[in-house]
Amino acid sequence: MCGVTIGVSTLLISVYLLTQRAMERQVDLVVETEIESLREDYRGGGRKRLIDVLDKRTDDWGRLGAAYLLIDKQGEILAGNLPAWPTATKTAGTWLDFDITVDEQGRAVSHPVRAAVVGLDGNRLLVGTDVSERRRFTQRLRAMTLWGTGLTAGLIAITGWWFSRRLAARVRAVAQACDSIISGDLARRLPTDSSADEFDQLAGTVNGMLDRIEQQTAAVRVTFNSAAHDLRAPLYRMRARLETALHGEATGGATGQALQATLDDLERVQRTLATLLQIAQAEAGGGGMPTERVDLAQMAGELGELYAPEARERGLQLRVHAPAPAIMDGHRQLLAQLLANLLENAIKYVPSGGTIDLQVVARGARIELRVSDDGPGIPELSQGAMLLPFRRLERDQGAPGSGLGLSLVNAVVRLHHGQLELRSTKPGLRVSCSFACASAIAPAAVAPAAVVPPAGAAASVLLGLLLLGTASMGRAAEQPRPMQVRDDAGQVLSLPGPPQRIVSLAPGATAMLFAAGGGARIVGTPEYSVEPDAARGIARIGDSHGFDLERILALHPDLIVAWSGGAAAAQLLPFERAGLPVYHHQVARLDDLPQSLERLGVLLHTEAEAQRAAAALRARISAIRAANQRASAPRLLLQVWDRPVYTLGGGQLTADAAEACGYRNVYAELRDAAPAVSLESIAARDPDVILALAPDARTAQQWIDHWQALPALRAVRNHRVVGFVDPRLSRMGPEIVDATEALCARLAVAAPRP
Amino acid sequence: MQILLVEDDAEAAQHVCNGLRDAGYMVDQFGDGAAGLAAARAAKYDLLVVDRMLPKLDGLGLVAALRQAGVRTPVLVLSALGTIDDRVEGLRAGGDDYLVKPFAFAELLARIEALLRRASGDDRHVGTLRIADLEINTLARRVTRAGRVIDLTSKEFQLLEYLARRAGQTVTRTMLLEAVWNLQFDPQTNLIDVHISRLRQAIDRDFSPPLLHTVRGAGYCLKAPGEAA
Numbered sequence: 002m003c004g005v006t007i008g009v010s011t012l013l014i015s016v017y018l019l020t021q022r023a024m025e026r027q028v029d030l031v032v033e034t035e036i037e038s039l040r041e042d043y044r045g046g047g048r049k050r051l052i053d054v055l056d057k058r059t060d061d062w063g064r065l066g067a068a069y070l071l072i073d074k075q076g077e078i079l080a081g082n083l084p085a086w087p088t089a090t091k092t093a094g095t096w097l098d099f100d101i102t103v104d105e106q107g108r109a110v111s112h113p114v115r116a117a118v119v120g121l122d123g124n125r126l127l128v129g130t131d132v133s134e135r136r137r138f139t140q141r142l143r144a145m146t147l148w149g150t151g152l153t154a155g156l157i158a159i160t161g162w163w164f165s166r167r168l169a170a171r172v173r174a175v176a177q178a179c180d181s182i183i184s185g186d187l188a189r190r191l192p193t194d195s196s197a198d199e200f201d202q203l204a205g206t207v208n209g210m211l212d213r214i215e216q217q218t219a220a221v222r223v224t225f226n227s228a229a230h231d232l233r234a235p236l237y238r239m240r241a242r243l244e245t246a247l248h249g250e251a252t253g254g255a256t257g258q259a260l261q262a263t264l265d266d267l268e269r270v271q272r273t274l275a276t277l278l279q280i281a282q283a284e285a286g287g288g289g290m291p292t293e294r295v296d297l298a299q300m301a302g303e304l305g306e307l308y309a310p311e312a313r314e315r316g317l318q319l320r321v322h323a324p325a326p327a328i329m330d331g332h333r334q335l336l337a338q339l340l341a342n343l344l345e346n347a348i349k350y351v352p353s354g355g356t357i358d359l360q361v362v363a364r365g366a367r368i369e370l371r372v373s374d375d376g377p378g379i380p381e382l383s384q385g386a387m388l389l390p391f392r393r394l395e396r397d398q399g400a401p402g403s404g405l406g407l408s409l410v411n412a413v414v415r416l417h418h419g420q421l422e423l424r425s426t427k428p429g430l431r432v433s434c435s436f437a438c439a440s441a442i443a444p445a446a447v448a449p450a451a452v453v454p455p456a457g458a459a460a461s462v463l464l465g466l467l468l469l470g471t472a473s474m475g476r477a478a479e480q481p482r483p484m485q486v487r488d489d490a491g492q493v494l495s496l497p498g499p500p501q502r503i504v505s506l507a508p509g510a511t512a513m514l515f516a517a518g519g520g521a522r523i524v525g526t527p528e529y530s531v532e533p534d535a536a537r538g539i540a541r542i543g544d545s546h547g548f549d550l551e552r553i554l555a556l557h558p559d560l561i562v563a564w565s566g567g568a569a570a571a572q573l574l575p576f577e578r579a580g581l582p583v584y585h586h587q588v589a590r591l592d593d594l595p596q597s598l599e600r601l602g603v604l605l606h607t608e609a610e611a612q613r614a615a616a617a618l619r620a621r622i623s624a625i626r627a628a629n630q631r632a633s634a635p636r637l638l639l640q641v642w643d644r645p646v647y648t649l650g651g652g653q654l655t656a657d658a659a660e661a662c663g664y665r666n667v668y669a670e671l672r673d674a675a676p677a678v679s680l681e682s683i684a685a686r687d688p689d690v691i692l693a694l695a696p697d698a699r700t701a702q703q704w705i706d707h708w709q710a711l712p713a714l715r716a717v718r719n720h721r722v723v724g725f726v727d728p729r730l731s732r733m734g735p736e737i738v739d740a741t742e743a744l745c746a747r748l749a750v751a752a753p754r755p
Numbered sequence: 756m757q758i759l760l761v762e763d764d765a766e767a768a769q770h771v772c773n774g775l776r777d778a779g780y781m782v783d784q785f786g787d788g789a790a791g792l793a794a795a796r797a798a799k800y801d802l803l804v805v806d807r808m809l810p811k812l813d814g815l816g817l818v819a820a821l822r823q824a825g826v827r828t829p830v831l832v833l834s835a836l837g838t839i840d841d842r843v844e845g846l847r848a849g850g851d852d853y854l855v856k857p858f859a860f861a862e863l864l865a866r867i868e869a870l871l872r873r874a875s876g877d878d879r880h881v882g883t884l885r886i887a888d889l890e891i892n893t894l895a896r897r898v899t900r901a902g903r904v905i906d907l908t909s910k911e912f913q914l915l916e917y918l919a920r921r922a923g924q925t926v927t928r929t930m931l932l933e934a935v936w937n938l939q940f941d942p943q944t945n946l947i948d949v950h951i952s953r954l955r956q957a958i959d960r961d962f963s964p965p966l967l968h969t970v971r972g973a974g975y976c977l978k979a980p981g982e983a984a
Contacts, residue, residue: 226836230808233835234764237857241770244860271857275837282838306910307936310949337938547934565894642872645923652882676885677922677979696874699757699799 006157010150017146021139028132029096032117035067036128043121048079051126055080066131068101068114074123081127087114095119099129171200187215229278236271243267276405283335283412292330293551294439297368298323299575300337301361308344316353319344323361327368328439331417333551339413342406343372343432351376351429366438373431379423410434486604489597490565490585499606500560504542504553507564509733510586511536514562516614516735517598518607524556532729532736550575562586564733588733590657591741595619598735614735621738622661629663629745635752637664638688638716643695643704645677655730658737659692662745684713690752691716693724694731701726723751756871757799760784761791761817762806762833767856771804774860775867788812795821800828802871804863807834807845815848822849829870831863842939861973865925872924884919886966887979889958891919900962910935911954918967918977927974951975 043051055069059082070081078085089097095118100111113136116129178191190211191204243264250257305321312319340359347357351374360371410432414421419436487493504525505511511526515533525542540556543549553561561576565587573583584604588597595615602611639649639659649656650671660666667686668678691708695701701724708714708722716722725747729740758775762768763786775782783800785791788809795803795817803821807814818830829852832845837855845853851873852866884891889900893916898905907915913935918926928947932938951967959965968976 229837230835233837233856234767237835238764238766240857240859241767245770245773267857275855278838303936304938306908307938307946307950310953311946314949334939338940341938341940547937549937672883697799697801700801 006154009153009157013146013149013153017142020142024135024139028115028130028135029117032115032128032130036117036119036126039126039128040119040121043126048121048124051121052080066112068116068127068129068131070127072125079124083127086127087116098132175200175204182211187211187218225278225281232274233271236267236274240264240267240271273405276409279335279338280405280409280412283409283416293333294328294555295331295333295336295551296326296328297336297370297436298325298327298361298363300333300340301359301370304337304340304344305359308341308348312348312357315348317348317351318356319348319359320356321359323359325363327361327363329368329417329436330439331436332413335413335416339410339434340370340372342410346406347372347374347376347430350374355429363438368436368438370434370436371431373426373429375426375429378425378428378430486584487600488585488604489587489593489600492585494582494584496560496582500558500604502556502558503560503562504556504558505530505562506542506548507562507586507733508532508536509588509737510562510564511539512732512734512736513586513594513598513601514605516611516618517601517605518610518614519601519605522605524558525553532732532734548572554579560584586733588654589652590654591622591661591738594622594735594738618735618738621742625661625738625741625745629661629749631663634660634663634665635689636667636686638667638683638686638691640691640693640704641675642677643693643700643707646680646683647675647677649675654733654737655694658730658741658744661741662748664690664748680711684711687715689716689719689721690748691722692748693722695724695726696728698724698726721752723748756780756801758782758802758804758867759791759795759800760804761786761788761809761814762804763787763809764806770860771863774864778864780867786810788814788817792817792820795826795828796824801874802867803828803830804867805830805832805850807832807836815845815850818845818849829874831866831870833858859927859972861925861970862927862929865927865930865974868924869921869926869930872921884916884922886919886922886977887964888962889919889966891916898958900958905957907954907957910950911957914950914954915958915977918975921977923976923978925970925973925976930974 039051039054042054046053051071055071058067059069059080068081068083070083070086071079072086073079076086083101087097087099087101089099090113091098096115097118098113098115100113102109102111104110112131112133114129115132116127118125118127120126174192178189181189190208193201193204193208195201243260247257247260247264250260301321301323305319305323309319344357344359351357355375357372357374360369360373362369362371411421414434414436417436419434422433422435424431424433483495483497484499485493485495500519501522502524503514503519503522505514505523506527508527508530511523511530512532514520514523515535520533520535523536523539526536526539527548528541528544530536530539530541540552542553542556558581561573561581561583563573563583563585565585576583586597588594595618598611598615598618599608602608602615605611637659639656641647641649648668649666651666651669652672653675656666656669660669667688668676691714693701693704693708695704705722705724708717711717725744727740727743729736730744731737732740756779758780760768760771760775760782762771762784765786768784768786772782772784783794783798785794786809789811791803791805791809792812803818805814805817809817812820814832814834818832821828821830830850832850832853833856834841834845834853835856842853842855851870854863854866882892882894884893888902889898891898896912898907898912898915914931917931917934929939931947932940951969955965955967959967964980966977966979968978970976
């Protein structure tokens with residue numbers, strides 16, 4: 002591109018310069034010839050002759066545009082058509098340039114003249130010619146040259162830029178496709194359009210290759226699955242038989258012991274098989290498993306904590322150094338297995354009194370994971386061999402374990418495109434694994450090939466406009482305004498703006514967010530989040546047993562909503578560490594629900610909708626209470642589990658719902674508890690009504706049947722044991738109001754007030 | 756409690772059925788996926804135990820079809836395929852838990868109990884748990900027994916909370932590893948035992964009666980004496 006621009010410019014400029022030169026040369030030649038001729042005349046006929054010739058010439062001034070002047074030694078003018086010896090604007094040897102003013106049709110016009118001077122025995126003769134025409138022509142030529150160069154350069158620049166943009170876009174598309182294929186997405190193919198150019202042909206060939214690889218991988222997968230199944234099914238049957246046989250045997254007897262020993266050996270075989278399968282899978286490239294963001298430093302901390310007591314029992318000191326997060330893309334469970342294997346090896350082989358160091362440090366774009374100890378180590382020669390499966394050092398034969406630990410470590414490191422190094426640290430062994438850090442969020446755009454815009458004015462302006470345009474597009478998003486909100490627990494959160502990507506840690510909170518008008522902004526919700534229906538489509542991030550932190554972080558939330566009663570404060574620590582604000586959702590009574598909704602409205606900037614929902618809820622709750630007002634409230638036992646009987650204390654939303662129906666919870670004084678209560682305790686309180694809140698009708702019936710065995714209880718005698726099945730009653734969101742209405746109706750029918 | 760078992764390996768199925776019946780559950784068993792699906796749709800079961808490799812309709816297909824039909828019964832998937840993504844696949848298809856064969860029957864039993872309990876109680880949101888005179892305030896992260904405060908590390912607290920929420924139930928070592936450490940592997944060493952014994956020291960040593968019991972061949976159980984399991 003540059004070459005063509007330069008070539009064309011050079012050509013045009015050369016043409017201009019040559020033309021200009023040629024024209025100057027021509028003019029000078031004319032003047033020289035004239036001077037020569039006049040000199041001849043002087044030689045031939047002396048000064049007199051020269052003067053005559055000059056006089057004759059000057060008559061033709063107007064037509065020829067020539068200037069003559071002859072002066073003698075004293076400076077007297079002898080002949081010529083100039084009024085005086087001119088003052089030169091430029092002198093170069095015998096040449097000079099000057100201007101004369103000529104009267105043309107009443108106007109004074111200045112003409113540039115180029116002249117030569119020659120000395121003739123003391124006299125001086127000047128001969129010149131008007132060059133205004135020449136000047137004008139040159140100027141026009143120069144202008145044309147410049148414009149020509151400029152326009153050409155501009156056109157070339159634009160075309161070049163446009164082409165290189167297209168090229169860069171195609172290259173980028175291919176690069177992205179390749180990246181995702183390398184990361185394991187074997188189903189991806191390179192993009193082709195129908196232009197049938199070299200790019201397309203290349204893409205077509207590569208796609209063909211990928212088809213073959215995908216087929217082969219699928220075939221390997223099927224074989225792998227069959228092998229796994231065929232190996233494990235008989236093991237399972239063997240286990241089953243052994244367990245059945247053991248069941249009937251006395252544990253201390255000879256047969257019992259033999260059976261138990263066989264079972265133990267079977268477990269060992271099973272573990273070895275599992276590890277082998279894991280290694281095979283890791284070596285096969287992970288089978289297209291999608292990777293997730295894993296904080297290796299946090300994992301090291303947790304595993305260190307897990308193995309610390311074990312290490313201590315054996316008199317070993319386990320130190321973990323993982324000061325800052327070290328995030329990489331990988332397979333979480335395999336990496337955990339890797340760490341566990343390294344730690345287990347160290348614990349197994351380092352004698353009492355030794356130290357084990359676990360380090361995870363992010364250095365630049367790499368993460369270094371290191372497990373070092375001061376135990377016996379591995380002799381240099383054996384280090385390579387140790388990575389092969391089932392390899393053990395002579396001295397370690399007979400130790401428990403399968404001998405596969407390091408091979409799995411090797412396979413996992415390879416799977417993650419990392420490097421593994423074993424080094425003797427005399428004393429001891431150091432195992433170092435190095436991985437690449439997680440890639441940046443968005444791949445950097447491929448810059449278009451550098452096109453140097455030339456000096457042409459038009460081209461510069463065009464390019465400038467284009468650059469301005471792209472720059473301004475980047476500023477499209479407007480800046481949100483910072484805000485402060487108070488959550489249900491009374492804490493004040495400072496947020497940069499209304500949250501747009503919310504992860505809810507409780508199904509009740511999800512329902513509340515929907516009711517307040519923020520459903521569309523929820524990006525993650527726990528399992529069992531089915532209210533409202535729209536919640537079913539939201540990504541799952543764990544359940545009441547625990548949240549998948551990695552999955553949550555991968556959703557890039559800007560706010561976490563947690564149920565204040567359930568999530569232990571420690572579970573929320575990782576979010577604080579990650580700089581994510583946590584909004585606590587907390588309702589202990591039905592009356593808290595509308596207020597909580599209103600607060601959510603402030604949080605989401607959906608005040609109008611939230612307030613409408615809150616008002617509606619308030620009205621319904623009031624209606625429930627009003628309809629069920631009674632002078633004396635019958636005493637109610639809320640049963641949530643059978644054998645042992647679990648009940649609900651007074652600070653529970655569900656209990657409050659039941660009380661809204663006009664009953665009094667016999668265990669109301671127990672705050673925030675779901676205690677197991679003994680039958681004696683229940684008998685002492687002797688409730689009027691027993692409400693069995695079972696998961697389904699069959700279970701409810703079972704519980705009711707069980708109560709029939711206790712006619713000493715008033716509720717049983719008076720047939721006031723009621724079953725109620727409604728999962729909404731345990732939801733901490735607006736749907737509990739629906740459930741309450743249903744509960745009150747049921748109670749009114751089954752246990753009518755006296 | 757009514758359980759549906761869909762398993763085509765006759766001997767294995769017999770073993771599981773016997774064991775579950777001994778434990779007090781009622782079991783219906785089918786040998787292929789299509790029959791199993793029909794049965795699950797027709798009657799109301801409390802739990803489904805489904806093997807993956809089944810004739811006519813594989814286990815995951817069965818579960819997916821059930822979820823599609825709106826059946827929310829908890830499902831425990833059994834499989835000889837034990838790789839991580841197999842597990843993820845199983846859970847994504849709608850399964851609630853995943854056990855790799857071969858497994859100890861005690862493990863199966865413990866997980867079934869956990870699933871049944873999870874499906875019913877709303878104790879997830881309970882703030883304070885009480886077992887005999889042991890009190891665990893999950894909000895304040897305080898543990899007291901007989902009025903005395905007990906100091907626990909963060910992980911010990913999580914272990915105790917997990918056991919307490921399943922008080923009376925047997926909890927296996929793999930369940931603990933999964934729940935408290937989010938790890939899915941079989942540790943070679945008796946890792947968990949050491950943590951449990953430290954926990955036991957903290958909450959049982961100076962008090963009476965002992966609450967944290969070891970269940971031979973299965974795992975652990977936190978329960979007050981006299982309470983029915």
